[in-house]
Amino acid sequence: MTTTKTGFWLTDSSVPMAEILASLDFDFVVLDAEHGMFDLTTLEAFIPVLKGLGLEVFTKVLAPAQAPVQQALDFGSDGVIIPHIEDVGHAARITAHSKYPLVGDRSLAGGRVFSYGGWTQAQTAEINERTMCFPLIEHPSAVRDIEKIAALPTVDGFQIGTSDLAIMSGREYTQSEEDWADILRCVNAFKAAGKSWLFPAWTEAEQVFALENEAPRIMIGVHYHWIKTALAQAKSAYDLLAISDRAAAR
Numbered sequence: 001m002t003t004t005k006t007g008f009w010l011t012d013s014s015v016p017m018a019e020i021l022a023s024l025d026f027d028f029v030v031l032d033a034e035h036g037m038f039d040l041t042t043l044e045a046f047i048p049v050l051k052g053l054g055l056e057v058f059t060k061v062l063a064p065a066q067a068p069v070q071q072a073l074d075f076g077s078d079g080v081i082i083p084h085i086e087d088v089g090h091a092a093r094i095t096a097h098s099k100y101p102l103v104g105d106r107s108l109a110g111g112r113v114f115s116y117g118g119w120t121q122a123q124t125a126e127i128n129e130r131t132m133c134f135p136l137i138e139h140p141s142a143v144r145d146i147e148k149i150a151a152l153p154t155v156d157g158f159q160i161g162t163s164d165l166a167i168m169s170g171r172e173y174t175q176s177e178e179d180w181a182d183i184l185r186c187v188n189a190f191k192a193a194g195k196s197w198l199f200p201a202w203t204e205a206e207q208v209f210a211l212e213n214e215a216p217r218i219m220i221g222v223h224y225h226w227i228k229t230a231l232a233q234a235k236s237a238y239d240l241l242a243i244s245d246r247a248a249a250r
Contacts, residue, residue, distance in 0.1 A: 004211065005056065007219045009200070011036035013046040017223070018053055028056035028217060030198075033072065034063070034083055036223075040071060047076045048112075058198070060136065064090070066107075069097040069133075076112050079132030081159050081198070088145040088152070091135050095154040098133035100124035104154050132156040134198060137186055138164035146186050150193040157196030157216075160186055162206075175205055187213055 005027035010017065021029065029050060031038060038046070043059065050057045059072035060081040072080050080098055085091045096104035101124075108119060113127060133154055137143060138161030149155060160183055166173035173179055190197050198217040201207040202225075210218045 004215060005217045007056075007058075007198070007217055009219055009222045011223045013038065013042045015046075015049060018046075018050055018055070022053035022055055026055065028058065028078075030058045030060055030081065030219060031077075032060050033068070034060050043072065044075045051076060051078075058132070058134070064094045066097040066105075069094070070106055070109070073098060073106070073131060074109050074111055074113060078130075079134060079156070081134045081136050083136045083138065083161070085135040085137065085142050085149070086139050087141045088148040091142070091145070091149045091155065092152055095133045095135060095152060098131060099128045099154050103128050132196070134159050134196075136161050138168065140165070140169050143182050143185060146189045147192075150189040150195055155195070157198060158186060158190055159198040159200065162200065175203070180209075183209070187215075 006025075007028040007030060008021050008026050009030050009032060011032050018029070031043065031046070033043060047057050047059075056078050057076070058079045058081055059075075059077040060083060061068040061072050064082050064084050069080050069082060082094055082098075085094065097106055098104060100106045100108065108124075110116065110118060114123065134157045135142070135149060135155060136159050137146065137149075142149065143165070146158075150158070162179065162183065163173045165182060166179055169178070169182075171178065187197060196216045198219065199206070199210040199215045200219045201210045201215075202220070202222065207218065207220060
């Protein structure tokens with residue numbers, strides 16, 4: 001039986017939000033550096049705060065390029081999620097930036113990951129082993145190559161981008177048969193390769209799918225969407241109470 005970790009999607013560097021997640025026993029967070037409000041300074045400062053709270057940290061990097069992948073890892077991210085992977089050739093080139101030679105071509109920097117000291121080959125091998133690189137599968141061409149992508153030595157798992165994959169395939173994301181077929185093909189490819197996967201499960205149907213398929217990591221909430229939902233529920237409850245109070249006063 002796979003032990004499932006529960007996670008949350010963050011779009012800014014709110015320390016109180018991080019403390020709340022840790023207090024509620026969330027296991028990991030994903031920092032959205034592509035669409036969220038993270039620059040290099042906030043990312044560098046926020047990652048050690050999260051890890052100090054006992055949270056595993058993934059960073060969805062700004063772009064499929066060497067600098068953003070390396071920066072997130074140099075700052076201490078446990079793993080990177082790389083968007084806009086197009087096919088197996090693209091995946092091989094870009095995911096190589098997450099691993100030190102001779103596995104990949106990540107550049108050395110004597111900073112946080114080496115405790116601000118020197119490095120040894122034993123250290124780089126150990127970091128390669130524990131650092132996770134997850135391509136974000138959101139292009140139909142990546143789905144077509146998914147078995148080959150799963151086999152790459154620089155790939156440790158994947159995340160699927162359900163909405164982007166659907167719109168790139170010419171449809172809305174409605175959890176249709178086509179949507180589930182794409183998702184299941186990717187999941188089965190990575191299971192067959194003995195590798196991990198991280199699933200965004202915002203709805204009950206997605207959460208049931210992730211649990212039934214023993215997803216190692218499941219994200220169950222998105223930062224501002226959850227805040228809006230909680231505020232809307234509180235406002236709706238208050239509005240009903242106020243209407244009832246006014247009716248009673250008549």
